[in-house]
Structure formats: C-alpha cells, structure tokens
Amino acid sequence: MLAYILRRLITIPFLLLGVASVSFLLSQMTKGDPLAALVPERMMSNPEVVAAVKAEWGLDQPLPVRYVVYLGKLVQGDLGTSFTTRRPVATDIAERLPATLELVVAAMIIGTVMGLALGLLSARFRGSVIDSVARIFALIGSSLPIFWSGLILLYLLSVRISLVPGTGRLPPRVDPPPHTTGFYTVDALIAGDVGLFVQALTHLALPAFVLGWAVTGVITRLVRSSLIEGLSMDYARTARAKGAAERRVLVGHALPNAMIPLLTILGFTFAYLITGAVLTEAIFAWPGIGSYAVRAAASLDYPAIGGVTIVGSIAFLLANLLTDIAYAWANPRIKVH
Amino acid sequence: MTDASQPAAQIAPRRTPGPIARTMRRLPLTAKIGAAILLMWLITVVTVQLWPLADPLQMVGRRLQPPSMDHWLGTDALGRDVFSRTLHGAVWSIPIAIVVVACAVAIGSFLGAISGFFGGWWDTIIMRLVDVTVAFPPILLAMAVAAMLGPGLANASIAMVIVWWPIYARLMRAQVLEVREREHVEAAVAGGAPPLRVLRVHVLPLCWTPTLINATMDFGQVVLLAASLSFIGLGATPPSPEWGSMISEGATRFYNWWIAFGPGMAILTVVLATSFLGDGLRDLFDRRSQ
Numbered sequence: 001m002l003a004y005i006l007r008r009l010i011t012i013p014f015l016l017l018g019v020a021s022v023s024f025l026l027s028q029m030t031k032g033d034p035l036a037a038l039v040p041e042r043m044m045s046n047p048e049v050v051a052a053v054k055a056e057w058g059l060d061q062p063l064p065v066r067y068v069v070y071l072g073k074l075v076q077g078d079l080g081t082s083f084t085t086r087r088p089v090a091t092d093i094a095e096r097l098p099a100t101l102e103l104v105v106a107a108m109i110i111g112t113v114m115g116l117a118l119g120l121l122s123a124r125f126r127g128s129v130i131d132s133v134a135r136i137f138a139l140i141g142s143s144l145p146i147f148w149s150g151l152i153l154l155y156l157l158s159v160r161i162s163l164v165p166g167t168g169r170l171p172p173r174v175d176p177p178p179h180t181t182g183f184y185t186v187d188a189l190i191a192g193d194v195g196l197f198v199q200a201l202t203h204l205a206l207p208a209f210v211l212g213w214a215v216t217g218v219i220t221r222l223v224r225s226s227l228i229e230g231l232s233m234d235y236a237r238t239a240r241a242k243g244a245a246e247r248r249v250l251v252g253h254a255l256p257n258a259m260i261p262l263l264t265i266l267g268f269t270f271a272y273l274i275t276g277a278v279l280t281e282a283i284f285a286w287p288g289i290g291s292y293a294v295r296a297a298a299s300l301d302y303p304a305i306g307g308v309t310i311v312g313s314i315a316f317l318l319a320n321l322l323t324d325i326a327y328a329w330a331n332p333r334i335k336v337h
Numbered sequence: 338m339t340d341a342s343q344p345a346a347q348i349a350p351r352r353t354p355g356p357i358a359r360t361m362r363r364l365p366l367t368a369k370i371g372a373a374i375l376l377m378w379l380i381t382v383v384t385v386q387l388w389p390l391a392d393p394l395q396m397v398g399r400r401l402q403p404p405s406m407d408h409w410l411g412t413d414a415l416g417r418d419v420f421s422r423t424l425h426g427a428v429w430s431i432p433i434a435i436v437v438v439a440c441a442v443a444i445g446s447f448l449g450a451i452s453g454f455f456g457g458w459w460d461t462i463i464m465r466l467v468d469v470t471v472a473f474p475p476i477l478l479a480m481a482v483a484a485m486l487g488p489g490l491a492n493a494s495i496a497m498v499i500v501w502w503p504i505y506a507r508l509m510r511a512q513v514l515e516v517r518e519r520e521h522v523e524a525a526v527a528g529g530a531p532p533l534r535v536l537r538v539h540v541l542p543l544c545w546t547p548t549l550i551n552a553t554m555d556f557g558q559v560v561l562l563a564a565s566l567s568f569i570g571l572g573a574t575p576p577s578p579e580w581g582s583m584i585s586e587g588a589t590r591f592y593n594w595w596i597a598f599g600p601g602m603a604i605l606t607v608v609l610a611t612s613f614l615g616d617g618l619r620d621l622f623d624r625r626s627q
Contacts, residue, residue, distance in 0.1 A: 018469030
C-alpha cells in the first residue's frame with residue numbers, strides 16, 4: 001500500500017516537468033513578442049528596462065537556456081506577468097482560486113448527491129418509467145452545453161421568476177466576508193453573518209447546480225450499474241434469504257459496494273468539473289480562474305493561459321493521485337504494479 | 338457479364354442484409370433513434386444549401402424579433418434568421434467533429450499500435466507522451482494550444498486532435514497487446530512473416546471494435562468542445578453561423594433568449610444522439626463492458 005502510494009508520488013514530478021515543458025514550448029510557439037508580456041507598454045520605449053527584462057528572463061539567450069530559466073522561475077512560483085491585469089499571474093490565480101474551488105466543491109456535492117439518488121431510484125425501479133426518467137435526466141445533464149444550460153436557466157430562474165439572484169458571488173455593492181478560507185459561504189458563517197451566508201449561498205446555488213448536473217450523468221450510470229450488479233451477488237441473495245426487504249438489500253448491502261467504483265471515477269469527474277467550471281464561470285461572471293482563463297484566451301494573454309494551465313494540471317494530477325490512493329485504501333485487493 | 342448476373346438476381350431476390358443493416362437491426366430502440374437523428378443532421382449538412390431558408394448571413398427581418406411564423410426561432414441582433422443560422426451551423430460543427438475524430442483516431446491508433454506491437458523504447462516514449470498529454474485538463478490544453486496558434490477553426494481543430502489522440506493510443510495499445518498473444522499471430526510469426534505484415538494483416542483487423550465505439554461516443558463530445566472553444570472566442574469567428582459562437586452572441590443579449598436557444602438545442606440533439614448510438618453499439622460489441 002505504502003509502496004504503491006510512493007510509486008505513484010514519484011511519477012508526479014516527472015509529469016509536472018512534462019506539463020511545464022509543453023507549456024514552455026507552447027509559449028515559444030506564439031507569434032507575439034514575449035517582451036510584450038513582460039514589459040508594461042509605457043516602459044517599452046525605455047531601452048534600459050527592456051534590456052534588464054531581457055537579461056532577467058534570458059530572452060537574449062538560446063532556447064535551452066531560456067527553458068532552464070523558465071523552469072527556475074516556475075519552481076519559485078513565478079508564472080510571469082499577465083498582459084491584461086499587468087500583475088503577476090501567480091497573484092491573480094491565488095486571488096481567484098478560492099472562488100473556483102468553492103464552485104467545484106459545491107458542484108461535486110450536488111453532482112454526487114443527485115447521481116446517488118438517481119442511481120438508487122433507477123436501480124430500485126429498473127425497467128420502469130422512473131428508471132427511464134432518471135437516466136434521461138442524468139444523460140441530458142452530461143450532453144448539455146453547459147454554457148447554454150447556464151444561460152437558459154439563468155434567464156428562466158433569475159429574470160423570469162426571480163427564484164435566484166443574478167450573476168457573481170454576491171449582490172453588487174455587498175462586501176465579501178473577512179477572508180479566512182476564501183469560500184464566501186464558509187467565511188460568512190465564520191463571521192457569524194447569516195444574511196451574508198444566505199446571499200452567498202443563493203448566488204452559488206445555480207452555477208453549482210448547472211455544473212453538478214453535468215457530472216450527474218457519469219455518476220448515475222455508474223451507481224446504477226454497480227447496484228444492479230450488486231443485487232445479483234451472493235451477499236444480496238443471502239440478505240434476501242434472511243428476510244431483508246428489497247430496499248434494505250439495496251441500501252444496506254449493494255450501496256456500500258457501489259462506493260468503490262464511485263471512488264475510481266471521481267478523478268475522471270474532476271476533469272469534467274474543470275472543463276465545466278471554465279464555461280460556467282464565463283456565463284455566471286464568477287470571479288474564479290476559469291473566467292480568468294477565458295478572458296486571457298480571448299485577449300491572447302499567453303502568460304495567464306499558461307499559468308492557469310499549469311495550476312489546473314497540478315490540481316488534476318493531485319485529484320487523480322487522491323483517487324488512486326482512495327481506491328487502493330478502499331479496495332486492498334487492487335493489484336499493485 | 339450483365340446477362341449472367343441478371344438471372345442470378347432473379348433466383349435469389351432476397352438479398353442478405355449487409356453488416357451495417359444487420360447491426361442496425363439488433364440495436365435497441367434508443368440507439369436507432371440516435372442513429373436517425375445523426376443521419377438527419379448529416380443530410381442537413383449535405384443539402385442545407387438547397388433548402389428554402391433565409392440567407393444565414395444577411396439581414397432578413399427586423400432586429401431581435403422573438404420567434405414568429407416568419408422567423409421560427411426569431412432574429413438576432415443583426416436581423417438574421419436564427420432558425421436558418423442554426424441549420425447552417427451544422428455545416429461547420431459536424432464536418433469539423435468528423436475531421437477531428439478521424440485525425441485523432443488515425444494518429445492515436447497508429448502510435449498505439451506501434452507502442453503495443455513493438456514494445457521497448459517505442460512503447461516507453463509514446464506512452465510517456467500520452468501520460469503528459471492526459472495530465473492536462475482537456476479544455477485548458479485545448480485553450481492553451483488554440484490561443485498559442487491564434488483563433489480560428491483550423492487551429493481549434495488541431496488543438497482538439499492534440500487533446501483526443503491519447504485516448505485512441507491507449508485503446509489501440511491495449512487491443513494490440515491482447516491480440517498479439519493469440520495463436521494465429523504466433524503462427525504467422527513462426528511462418529516467417531515480417532513484423533509489419535503481421536501487425537497489418539493479422540493483428541490490426543481484430544483491434545478496431547473498441548476504437549470505433551469510442552469514436553462514436555466521442556463525436557458528440559468533440560461537437561461540444563468545438564462549440565465551447567468557439568463560445569470563448571477561440572474557434573469560429575463571426576459572422577459564420579457556428580453553434581458555439583451563436584450562443585456566445587446570445588449570452589451578450591441576455592433578454593433575447595431565442596438567439597441562443599436554437600444552437601443549444603442543436604448541440605444537445607447531436608450529443609444525445611451519439612450517446613444513445615454509442616451506448617447501443619457498446620452493449621452489442623464490447624463484451625468486456627457487460
């Protein structure tokens with residue numbers, strides 16, 4: 001078990017090096033002048049500044065040297081300076097990351113709860129109308145263009161019936177709670193401000209639902225098939241023979257066994273969530289790294305895109321690592337190679 | 338020759354259905370519906386120019402009209418007919434998805450087959466390349482590549498191929514590794530067939546099923562990602578009626594919901610249809626998934 005985790009850990013730095021190398025190569029392929037990314041426009045006419053920046057970043061050096069310089073900066077957490085915000089990309093990302101995490105965690109909870117509920121329903125009533133409705137609802141979620149469902153639901157629920165507030169994390173001109181975790185909902189509770197908590201929660205609800213719905217499909221399908229498989233196993237037959245009701249067999253016996261395959265796809269679900277978060281944030285004006293990346297991409301802000309890509313990849317690798325560890329822990333029979 | 342075939346046709350008037358027809362017959366209803374929807378979109382792509390539709394690029398009515406009998410899905414900010422633009426959008430989105438999936442399958446399968454069949458260094462290099470590529474969250478890699486290459490549909494397509502090939506490399510490698518160990522391959526190798534011939538004649542023909550099923554499933558996802566890239570301004574550029582960029586136009590005119598409605602429904606039908614068809618095909622052919 002420990003050896004397995006260590007072996008997985010060892011691959012991480014190599015993958016990160018690969019990710020960094022690809023990001024570096026991509027940034028070298030750009031047609032734009034890299035200086036423009038590093039020097040503020042009004043400083044461009046100052047040859048001393050230009051020369052200093054060139055020397056600092058090794059722009060007067062050959063490609064391999066630049067690569068080493070780039071890696072050196074990266075290790076120190078320096079991702080360059082954004083074109084558009086004129087601030088260090090790392091600072092921008094650090095400031096915006098909690099908003100994205102809050103959205104993704106909320107969506108993950110909604111997606112898992114809905115997926116489990118729908119999976120249970122469709123396994124319990126398989127072959128019936130309930131089964132079909134649950135599966136189609138889940139399937140539509142993973143087939144919808146999230147930037148469209150977000151738009152339509154926002155129009156219906158916010159503009160037409162005012163069930164939820166509009167875009168953003170809080171109403172305009174409302175100050176965020178004091179920063180502790182960066183999650184507005186949690187921070188508002190810590191500050192003891194219930195009104196603010198409700199406002200943050202209602203702003204979070206719709207984007208998190210839209211994003212959660214997108215992962216519900218994968219989870220529902222998996223839960224349903226694991227449950228149906230579980231219901232045909234010997235342990236289920238034994239439970240039935242001992243007089244357990246079908247519902248008890250399902251929830252008490254099949255469901256715990258369905259949790260292991262569920263663990264294995266959480267990493268995969270995370271990929272969906274990142275993709276979805278980028279687009280959801282764009283629709284809901286959510287001030288996270290997704291909307292940052294979209295704005296950067298639209299304005300061809302290469303350092304910012306590169307920075308988000310690297311941070312996103314680290315998060316992605318960590319999620320996959322945690323999934324593998326959780327899986328190995330939950331199912332010790334896993335073959336460790 | 339014509340004379341000879343004529344009576345033969347009369348003797349055996351009932352033709353045996355081809356493999357495609359036989360497959361179609363065995364598919365569940367949902368998969369048949371999916372196939373029908375996809376076929377309708379394909380027909381639309383080929384024939385939409387001939388339909389009596391409003392010009393998708395010209396102002397044909399008043400601006401921002403809600404749906405009516407004249408304009409079934411209303412008009413956009415430039416007075417263009419949204420229904421016509423949605424159908425014309427298929428001409429962009431669907432061929433691009435076909436090309437992207439075809440390229441990803443070709444590149445991925447080629448590298449995966451080499452990796453699985455020859456092993457050794459080839460395997461190590463190709464699979465590490467796969468590992469690094471899949472270490473990126475797909476949309477971020479696509480955004481980074483598309484942004485670096487510059488906006489435009491061609492560059493967005495290249496970005497999507499880069500995102501998708503590793504899946505097919507892994508699939509093909511796994512298949513080749515399995516088939517390579519079968520007896521008929523051993524026999525061919527013992528018979529002195531050169532390695533490339535063994536791979537091409539004895540191994541590859543048995544390896545395509547998972548790839549083709551996966552390609553069907555991925556088709557809808559590629560349509561989705563292409564629209565996403567266009568939505569954030571990295572794919573099709575205005576005024577082309579591409580679904581993602583149409584939704585992007587709709588997003589800036591929030592109260593005129595109909596601008597985004599048509600293209601969104603179009604994407605939804607394509608993605609749902611490929612899921613239905615792909616699921617049906619997988620249940621039929623992929624024994625391991627059952």
